[in-house]
Amino acid sequence: MSPQRQHQQDSAKRVRGSIWLVCAVLLLVGGALLMWDGRIERPDPPRVEFPRRMTDEHLERANVRLVPMAPLPPMPGQEEEETDDLEQPEPVYRDPFLDALAGASSGAVVMEVSAFRHSPLGNRVVSCVQGPLREMLDEIHEATGIDFIEDLDRVAIFVDGGLPGMLVSGHFPRGAWDEALKDVSVVTERHGDAVIYELVQEPVAVWRDQFVLFGENEEQIRRRIDLLEGRATPENRPLSPEHTYGEMYGALTKEMLVELLASLDPDLARQTEELLTSARFNLSASGDVGLVGALEATSPEAAADLSRLLAGGLSVARTAARRHGDEKFADLLELARVIPGGRGDSLFRIELALPETYLEEWVSNFCAKLEAGSDEERF
Amino acid sequence: MMRVFAVALDLLYEAARRRWFLALGGAITLFLIGLALSLQLDVVEGTLAATRLFGDDISGPMQAVDVVLRPLYRACAYVIFFGGIVFGTLACADFAPSLLSPGRIEHLLSLPVRRVELIAGTFLGVLTIAIIGGLYGALGFTVVLGVKSGIWTMGPLYSAVLAGIGFSAIYGAMLAAATFVRSAALSAAVGAGVLLAGIISSFRADLASLFNPGIWRGIFEAFTALMPRFVTLAQASADIAASAPLSMGALLRLLLGMLLFGVSMTFVAAWRIERMDF
Numbered sequence: 001m002s003p004q005r006q007h008q009q010d011s012a013k014r015v016r017g018s019i020w021l022v023c024a025v026l027l028l029v030g031g032a033l034l035m036w037d038g039r040i041e042r043p044d045p046p047r048v049e050f051p052r053r054m055t056d057e058h059l060e061r062a063n064v065r066l067v068p069m070a071p072l073p074p075m076p077g078q079e080e081e082e083t084d085d086l087e088q089p090e091p092v093y094r095d096p097f098l099d100a101l102a103g104a105s106s107g108a109v110v111m112e113v114s115a116f117r118h119s120p121l122g123n124r125v126v127s128c129v130q131g132p133l134r135e136m137l138d139e140i141h142e143a144t145g146i147d148f149i150e151d152l153d154r155v156a157i158f159v160d161g162g163l164p165g166m167l168v169s170g171h172f173p174r175g176a177w178d179e180a181l182k183d184v185s186v187v188t189e190r191h192g193d194a195v196i197y198e199l200v201q202e203p204v205a206v207w208r209d210q211f212v213l214f215g216e217n218e219e220q221i222r223r224r225i226d227l228l229e230g231r232a233t234p235e236n237r238p239l240s241p242e243h244t245y246g247e248m249y250g251a252l253t254k255e256m257l258v259e260l261l262a263s264l265d266p267d268l269a270r271q272t273e274e275l276l277t278s279a280r281f282n283l284s285a286s287g288d289v290g291l292v293g294a295l296e297a298t299s300p301e302a303a304a305d306l307s308r309l310l311a312g313g314l315s316v317a318r319t320a321a322r323r324h325g326d327e328k329f330a331d332l333l334e335l336a337r338v339i340p341g342g343r344g345d346s347l348f349r350i351e352l353a354l355p356e357t358y359l360e361e362w363v364s365n366f367c368a369k370l371e372a373g374s375d376e377e378r379f
Numbered sequence: 380m381m382r383v384f385a386v387a388l389d390l391l392y393e394a395a396r397r398r399w400f401l402a403l404g405g406a407i408t409l410f411l412i413g414l415a416l417s418l419q420l421d422v423v424e425g426t427l428a429a430t431r432l433f434g435d436d437i438s439g440p441m442q443a444v445d446v447v448l449r450p451l452y453r454a455c456a457y458v459i460f461f462g463g464i465v466f467g468t469l470a471c472a473d474f475a476p477s478l479l480s481p482g483r484i485e486h487l488l489s490l491p492v493r494r495v496e497l498i499a500g501t502f503l504g505v506l507t508i509a510i511i512g513g514l515y516g517a518l519g520f521t522v523v524l525g526v527k528s529g530i531w532t533m534g535p536l537y538s539a540v541l542a543g544i545g546f547s548a549i550y551g552a553m554l555a556a557a558t559f560v561r562s563a564a565l566s567a568a569v570g571a572g573v574l575l576a577g578i579i580s581s582f583r584a585d586l587a588s589l590f591n592p593g594i595w596r597g598i599f600e601a602f603t604a605l606m607p608r609f610v611t612l613a614q615a616s617a618d619i620a621a622s623a624p625l626s627m628g629a630l631l632r633l634l635l636g637m638l639l640f641g642v643s644m645t646f647v648a649a650w651r652i653e654r655m656d657f
Contacts, residue, residue: 017653020495024646031639032604038583040615040629311441312424318443319425337440338426351440 048353050290051246051282058245066093102234108158109250128367144180145173246282289354386500411519456620472567475557513539538616551644558651581610
């Protein structure tokens with residue numbers, strides 16, 4: 001091969017080689033451009049705070065509500081402690097609101113209105129309700145000084161021996177309730193620091209401008225007032241201060257659970273009646289809504305059966321939701337779980353979540369209907 | 380093209396004879412057999428009611444079985460991704476240097492094979508090994524968990540393919556390095572360096588803010604812009620394994636970008652080998 005031909009071949013080889021290099025640089029730059037952003041967006045999974053235990057905030061709230069009260073008389077069969085007659089008995093710190101809910105076979109649901117009202121969801125509910133009811137609420141506020149949005153602290157709904165009742169606590173202006181009730185009722189009597197009013201259907205008691213008690217009969221109301229003032233022993237309190245976390249909490253008896261479930265799922269209501277004895281729940285609505293329930297079954301075997309039944313039901317519901325294209329509901333049910341108790345334990349827990357966005361949507365729809373109803377009335 | 384496949388196939392035969400790959404295959408098989416024999420899942424109506432591992436009850440809350448298994452699929456995807464890359468970097472470091480070793484390269488070039496086909500075949504062969512290895516582990520894991528739980532998902536298999544594509548970016552750079560210095564150690568070091576740079580580049584936006592605006596920040600941003608984003612791809616691979624939703628458009632751009640990086644490095648190797656005298 002002549003040197004000239006050799007040189008030509010070498011040049012061609014170099015050119016061919018350089019093409020690879022140019023292509024390499026171009027691909028490198030192309031790759032860099034494709035990866036420039038380098039992030040892959042993914043939807044945020046719904047995160048829910050489950051109220052599983054007392055937080056420092058809840059503990060502080062519960063402690064503030066404890067007031068010193070005289071010690072209770074000894075329980076039947078309990079020996080009285082020997083004390084020096086001159087020595088003042090040590091006061092006992094109790095939450096009178098929770099004491100007033102005590103009663104044999106009672107169940108109660110408490111809503112922390114002030115805490116819920118200042119949550120994002122509560123704000124939305126308040127702004128929704130304030131729209132159509134603003135005039136009426138303003139009138140009441142003007143006439144009595146009671147602001148139903150800001151003055152309420154806690155609202156409890158309870159059942160005592162099959163009789164329903166309601167206890168409301170708040171920071172009401174002095175004499176506001178007298179003013180509100182004077183035209184629609186008659187004062188029947190004073191009982192302790194409370195005034196009992198007779199309304200058309202049921203009696204109402206106002207205690208020290210702090211608590212308002214609605215009940216089926218006067219006897220029930222009088223007993224609640226005795227509990228409030230420490231004259232009666234709060235036996236079988238459904239809720240203790242250590243249970244008062246979350247924006248809503250409660251203790252439900254078997255009867256309450258069965259009644260609640262009967263309209264939703266008669267089969268489940270029947271099984272509940274057979275297998276469950278009671279349930280307690282805490283609900284957090286400070287962001288996304290989380291519900292934690294502690295359920296007590298009739299036996300460890302019943303607890304195991306029921307926890308499997310509930311967990312299976314949640315799983316089947318989630319699959320059905322996914323199949324029907326209801327992704328939101330399916331995502332929500334993904335967070336649900338059942339936590340069995342230990343071996344030989346009749347207790348088990350269940351956790352359910354309602355992400356805030358879902359409830360906001362529900363509240364918005366509710367508000368729209370409320371607005372529509374109010375407009376129809378106006379015209 | 381057939382010659383490229385022939386070179387790739389030759390490389391697969393060579394890999395099959397190596398103890399590293401036999402050991403990897405054996406280890407994956409043993410792990411899967413162990414998992415199959417030791418794990419017991421009690422699934423009721425799609426809910427994981429009880430779990431036993433080596434006879435010990437490790438049951439937690441009762442939850443939908445696919446939700447409970449998601450972290451396991453994620454962990455599997457991360458192990459396949461990073462474990463595969465580290466293993467591949469070490470085990471495949473010797474392929475290109477031995478291909479270019481005196482005597483062998485002359486023999487290969489005496490056959491009707493072009494230089495660039497040798498490089499392309501080697502790249503393709505290693506990519507195939509990476510994907511087959513990942514797929515073997517992922518398929519076994521999917522079958523074991525599928526039989527035990529009744530949940531069948533293709534997620535781990537897709538994530539294994541992503542891991543293979545991620546490794547191709549590293550191996551391209553290792554191949555290019557081998558054509559400059561015929562050393563398995565250097566080739567592995569370059570692979571480790573690209574992996575490290577790729578991990579850093581996955582956080583380039585956050586890390587760039589640590590630099591004061593100026594020349595160093597510019598250099599950092601320019602360098603990391605070129606590097607493949609391994610952590611981002613690993614996260615996407617875990618999301619796919621766990622059937623979590625993610626933006627497919629962004630994932631395809633990332634995958635294509637990483638593949639282009641690997642191919643561009645292979646082109647550098649092709650450029651270099653064309654200029655070499657044997």
